[in-house]
Amino acid sequence: MSTTKSIAGQRPAPAAESSGENLLEVTGLEKHFPIRQGIVFQRQVGAVRAVDGLDFAVRAGESLGLVGESGCGKSTTGRLVTRLLEPTAGKVVFDGEDITHKPVVKMREARQNLQMIFQDPYSSLNPRHTVGTIVETPMRLNGINPPQGHKRRAQELLEIVGLNPEHYNRYPNEFSGGQRQRIGVARALALKPKLIVADEPVSALDVSIQAQVVNLLQDLQREMGIAFLFIAHDLAVVRHFSERVAVMYLGKIVEVGDRTAIYERPRHPYTHALLSSVPEVVPGSENRERIRLAGDVPSPINPPSGCRFRTRCWKAQDKCATEEPPLVRLEGNGDGHLTACHFPEEPTIASRGEDIVLDPALAALEEARRQSDTGV
Numbered sequence: 001m002s003t004t005k006s007i008a009g010q011r012p013a014p015a016a017e018s019s020g021e022n023l024l025e026v027t028g029l030e031k032h033f034p035i036r037q038g039i040v041f042q043r044q045v046g047a048v049r050a051v052d053g054l055d056f057a058v059r060a061g062e063s064l065g066l067v068g069e070s071g072c073g074k075s076t077t078g079r080l081v082t083r084l085l086e087p088t089a090g091k092v093v094f095d096g097e098d099i100t101h102k103p104v105v106k107m108r109e110a111r112q113n114l115q116m117i118f119q120d121p122y123s124s125l126n127p128r129h130t131v132g133t134i135v136e137t138p139m140r141l142n143g144i145n146p147p148q149g150h151k152r153r154a155q156e157l158l159e160i161v162g163l164n165p166e167h168y169n170r171y172p173n174e175f176s177g178g179q180r181q182r183i184g185v186a187r188a189l190a191l192k193p194k195l196i197v198a199d200e201p202v203s204a205l206d207v208s209i210q211a212q213v214v215n216l217l218q219d220l221q222r223e224m225g226i227a228f229l230f231i232a233h234d235l236a237v238v239r240h241f242s243e244r245v246a247v248m249y250l251g252k253i254v255e256v257g258d259r260t261a262i263y264e265r266p267r268h269p270y271t272h273a274l275l276s277s278v279p280e281v282v283p284g285s286e287n288r289e290r291i292r293l294a295g296d297v298p299s300p301i302n303p304p305s306g307c308r309f310r311t312r313c314w315k316a317q318d319k320c321a322t323e324e325p326p327l328v329r330l331e332g333n334g335d336g337h338l339t340a341c342h343f344p345e346e347p348t349i350a351s352r353g354e355d356i357v358l359d360p361a362l363a364a365l366e367e368a369r370r371q372s373d374t375g376v
């Protein structure tokens with residue numbers, strides 16, 4: 001997986017061992033968006049390194065969660081995998097076929113099996129098309145003629161996602177946010193895909209609706225055996241959906257493992273920080289540590305040398321600035337639990353003696369507040 005090349009110059013093992021069961025295999029994936037300057041010649045003066053060397057795999061029927069703060073490259077990864085974007089480097093193999101540079105016009109067959117659900121159910125549905133047309137269009141474009149006819153099949157799909165099939169002739173603006181996301185799901189299901197890339201599928205929805213849509217996706221995953229790459233910034237959402245989770249920071253995967261490893265025995269300080277910002281991510285863990293991860297992710301135009309998290313990390317030492325830690329199985333980690341850190345945390349989420357506050361300004365504020373509270 002990673003990202004990184006090991007000291008010997010060899011790539012560490014992929015996140016899911018290549019087993020032949022992998023539906024999706026991503027190696028060394030990069031997307032650098034060029035930054036150009038000049039009116040006439042448009043010289044390239046730099047690049048946004050949105051995705052900077054990812055290795056991961058998704059097995060048939062499994063759900064891999066991809067989490068991290070805003071701007072760390074999750075959406076770009078989803079778009080690279082579905083070939084909505086052209087990679088700068090690396091390889092994407094889907095269902096045994098190398099689709100890395102497959103021309104878009106030749107993507108039709110692969111796209112049948114590789115669908116995407118978008119974050120914003122408002123902008124991802126054409127307001128001028130009826131729900132029926134929206135759900136039927138992928139079938140028509142791909143020359144799929146279901147025995148029961150397009151209309152009946154579209155109505156069946158609406159029913160599967162919990163919508164009234166009688167609403168076939170209605171328009172997207174007649175539906176709520178949650179219902180619109182269900183229309184997006186019905187459209188994605190129309191081609192019976194093997195993999196769905198769900199890019200923050202619930203973050204635009206009311207909290208009360210989010211669980212319903214996540215449950216729907218979970219039912220579909222189980223009943224139809226569809227694999228998911230589930231992208232989210234919230235570890236709480238992914239916990240209930242994904243058997244495995246990859247944590248991303250500034251264009252790289254910093255930790256990956258099964259649910260228990262990530263939520264109960266995380267080793268990377270960034271995973272600890274993300275977990276500690278989610279209330280009750282592990283029920284009953286009242287003594288969970290508290291880490292406040294404040295401040296912004298550094299710019300992907302000029303990421304920190306060595307470990308990219310070091311500028312916000314409480315364990316950083318000199319080595320972290322000079323050597324990029326490879327994503328490897330650390331001593332004490334279980335199978336498939338890989339961490340990219342020189343000074344990993346203990347595999348526990350138990351509370352620390354004191355809070356860790358990562359932002360100096362925030363720390364100063366808290367200290368001032370403490371002093372005024374105690375009258376010191």
Ligand SMILES: Nc1ncnc2c1ncn2[C@@H]1O[C@H](COP(=O)(O)OP(=O)(O)OP(=O)(O)O)[C@@H](O)[C@H]1O
Binds near residue numbers: 033068
């Ligand atoms: N077309 C583009 N041109 C230039 N930079 C881009 C482009 N698309 C994304 N980026 C930059 O790449 C980085 C990663 O963006 P991306 O949307 O993949 O992150 P993300 O983790 O999905 O965040 P969010 O949850 O906010 O969407 C960001 O710094 C973003 O500004």
